[in-house]
Amino acid sequence: MAASRRVVIAGVATRWGTELARTLARDPGVEEIIGIDSTRPAADLGRTEFLEADIRNPVISRILPGLEPDVVVHCGILWYPDEDRPSRALHDINVIGTLQLLAACEKTTSLKALVGRGSAAIYGSAPGAPCFFTEDMSRQYPLRTRFQRDIGELEGYFENFARRRPEVTCCMLRFQVEIGPGVDDPFTRYLGLPVVPTQLGFDPRLQLLHPADATGALAAATLNPVRGPVNVSPDGAISLSRLLRLIGKPAVGLPPIVAGQAFKRIGRQLAAADMYRDAELLLRYGRGCDNRRLREEVGYELAFDAEGAVRDFAARAAGAQRLFPSPHPGSPVRVRS
Amino acid sequence: MSAARDRATGEAVDGLAEATLEWAEVVQRSTERVLRRLAGEYHEDEWGFDEEFAEAVFPVFEFLYRVWWRVEAVGVANLPAHGRALMVGNHAGSILPFDAVMIGTAVQKEHPLPRWVKAMVLNWAFDLPFVSYVMRRIGGIPANPANLTRLLEQDQPVMVFPEGAKGFGKPFSERYRLQRFGRGGFVEVALETGAPIVPVAVVGSEEIYPKLGESPLLARAIGAPYVPVTPTFPWLGPLGLVPLPSRWRIEFLEPIDLSGYGPGSSADRSLVFDISEQVRERIQDALYKGLVERGPAFL
Numbered sequence: 001m002a003a004s005r006r007v008v009i010a011g012v013a014t015r016w017g018t019e020l021a022r023t024l025a026r027d028p029g030v031e032e033i034i035g036i037d038s039t040r041p042a043a044d045l046g047r048t049e050f051l052e053a054d055i056r057n058p059v060i061s062r063i064l065p066g067l068e069p070d071v072v073v074h075c076g077i078l079w080y081p082d083e084d085r086p087s088r089a090l091h092d093i094n095v096i097g098t099l100q101l102l103a104a105c106e107k108t109t110s111l112k113a114l115v116g117r118g119s120a121a122i123y124g125s126a127p128g129a130p131c132f133f134t135e136d137m138s139r140q141y142p143l144r145t146r147f148q149r150d151i152g153e154l155e156g157y158f159e160n161f162a163r164r165r166p167e168v169t170c171c172m173l174r175f176q177v178e179i180g181p182g183v184d185d186p187f188t189r190y191l192g193l194p195v196v197p198t199q200l201g202f203d204p205r206l207q208l209l210h211p212a213d214a215t216g217a218l219a220a221a222t223l224n225p226v227r228g229p230v231n232v233s234p235d236g237a238i239s240l241s242r243l244l245r246l247i248g249k250p251a252v253g254l255p256p257i258v259a260g261q262a263f264k265r266i267g268r269q270l271a272a273a274d275m276y277r278d279a280e281l282l283l284r285y286g287r288g289c290d291n292r293r294l295r296e297e298v299g300y301e302l303a304f305d306a307e308g309a310v311r312d313f314a315a316r317a318a319g320a321q322r323l324f325p326s327p328h329p330g331s332p333v334r335v336r337s
Numbered sequence: 338m339s340a341a342r343d344r345a346t347g348e349a350v351d352g353l354a355e356a357t358l359e360w361a362e363v364v365q366r367s368t369e370r371v372l373r374r375l376a377g378e379y380h381e382d383e384w385g386f387d388e389e390f391a392e393a394v395f396p397v398f399e400f401l402y403r404v405w406w407r408v409e410a411v412g413v414a415n416l417p418a419h420g421r422a423l424m425v426g427n428h429a430g431s432i433l434p435f436d437a438v439m440i441g442t443a444v445q446k447e448h449p450l451p452r453w454v455k456a457m458v459l460n461w462a463f464d465l466p467f468v469s470y471v472m473r474r475i476g477g478i479p480a481n482p483a484n485l486t487r488l489l490e491q492d493q494p495v496m497v498f499p500e501g502a503k504g505f506g507k508p509f510s511e512r513y514r515l516q517r518f519g520r521g522g523f524v525e526v527a528l529e530t531g532a533p534i535v536p537v538a539v540v541g542s543e544e545i546y547p548k549l550g551e552s553p554l555l556a557r558a559i560g561a562p563y564v565p566v567t568p569t570f571p572w573l574g575p576l577g578l579v580p581l582p583s584r585w586r587i588e589f590l591e592p593i594d595l596s597g598y599g600p601g602s603s604a605d606r607s608l609v610f611d612i613s614e615q616v617r618e619r620i621q622d623a624l625y626k627g628l629v630e631r632g633p634a635f636l
Contacts, residue, residue: 127460127461127462127463127464127469127479128459128460128461128463128464128479128480128481129479129481130479130481130483130484131383131384131385131478131479131483131484131487132383132483132484132487133483134483137483199466200466201465201466201467201468201469201470202466202469202470203385203469203470203473205384205385205473235383236382236383237381237383237384237385238381239381239385242377242379242381243377244377245374245375245376245377246376246377248376256466285463288383290487306383
């Protein structure tokens with residue numbers, strides 16, 4: 001599928017958008033990359049053209065069709081607040097922003113594919129859940145947290161858009177939480193605490209995604225989009241207790257009576273906003289996703305499994321310089337014809 | 338005379354030295370293992386099963402198997418040595434699922450090619466602190482069709498208890514009377530994956546915690562489906578969790594091959610119910626025969 005001549009990245013100032021722009025810039029098959037965001041990205045984007053615009057503003061409907069994009073990648077779905085994006089604005093940015101962007105996409109006749117960077121949080125975390133969610137299981141559990149409901153709403157918009165514009169390949173990626181060097185989010189900040197609080201008597205199975213794989217999968221889906229949702233998760237799973245041992249962190253188990261309050265306070269300290277509730281559930285019951293669709297249909301070969309991502313994080317966190325860099329330099333992208 | 342005594346003393350000293358050395362080695366080895374585990378250097382499979390942990394607690398199960406319940410296992414070789422297999426058993430115990438543990442132990446001890454068996458566990462158990470943790474490490478997995486399908490596709494042996502909580506929590510007066518077999522979901526998965534069904538009849542598990550009544554108040558307080566009242570539980574507190582030493586007999590029946598039906602046949606409800614009922618009847622028959630074979634419950 002050679003639909004990726006001109007790519008528009010919405011939310012290019014986010015780490016995900018910036019990394020995607022850089023990866024695509026190395027691909028000679030991508031003719032032009034245009035990044036849209038309300039703030040200028042801190043990093044140098046190379047040959048990516050930057051356009052300062054807020055996707056929440058209806059003006060986007062006038063700008064986007066003129067860019068004649070083949071693919072629009074929505075990287076502006078935020079998981080946690082940033083310095084210039086307070087937690088109050090998250091819902092606005094995610095829901096209203098996506099609505100405006102989709103409205104603009106409807107007017108863009110050149111559009112062949114739409115890719116969204118969503119979250120596996122839509123599956124939730126439950127005690128009796130399938131150990132490996134497949135893409136059709138997103139409606140099994142009620143959406144319990146604010147972030148989950150936002151993500152659920154967004155996926156609904158994407159589905160509606162896919163129904164109204166059947167000629168556009170509409171792909172929603174469901175990412176697991178990331179871990180790795182260069183990632184600064186509430187979860188890595190949580191792991192950076194001197195003593196890591198866990199929930200007494202619970203040891204969740206986690207799947208943490210290496211940032212190289214996160215970018216790689218996003219780029220692969222941009223170049224070879226498939227219809228419907230796709231899980232982006234590593235092979236295997238790792239339990240929280242083993243993760244903490246591998247990165248050499250002492251843990252303290254909090255009894256259930258205090259765990260809720262404690263996580264709320266820690267969440268505020270880590271600038272996680274409402275995400276503490278998602279984290280509380282995730283760190284009690286865990287979550288696993290099936291990645292067969294990503295490997296077989298999108299054709300992306302993951303470089304790290306769940307254990308490998310943690311080991312890489314541990315090696316970098318300890319300040320160790322690796323003699324030989326990863327056998328997969330940059331972001332491995334392999335697209336099947 | 339004194340030479341003989343000297344020799345005897347010498348041998349004793351040698352023996353002592355040898356034993357000390359052996360002990361030192363054991364201590365060193367286990368210290369090394371503990372340190373290695375503390376550094377996170379051990380293996381877990383994608384389901385969270387930790388073989389080293391399972392091996393470490395295995396002696397406890399072995400003690401229960403050999404000494405406490407004097408388990409007699411019959412026909413263990415009916416479990417295929419390779420590839421997928423679905424073991425279907427009768428469920429009892431009302432407090433802790435020792436029947437699953439003993440089936441797993443029987444496979445480990447008596448099967449010519451022992452394998453670790455995964456068990457489908459009631460969802461509710463994964464909401465309990467520590468229980469969820471231990472359960473997962475020794476091969477317990479939340480019971481749902483998605484997990485069962487994936488496990489069988491990975492060619493693993495899995496056990497299910499289709500009676501579920503109805504069988505597990507039935508009163509002592511109804512012992513060895515099989516309850517309804519759910520909706521036959523296990524048959525659907527077996528048909529889809531082509532896994533042979535190995536019915537397993539467990540005799541002895543009903544007497545370990547004879548359930549005389551229930552405490553709905555306590556159940557509501559801790560959010561459990563039910564809280565059993567036995568002669569010792571909850572009266573004696575944690576001591577009430579010590580199971581009674583009944584005599585057990587576990588019989589693995591001839592496998593039922595379903596590969597001839599093909600994967601599409603799982604949509605055929607009447608076929609699913611037929612097979613489910615067939616499995617149920619075979620287990621029930623084996624239970625009645627097994628009760629006679631075993632003789633008195635505790636001697």
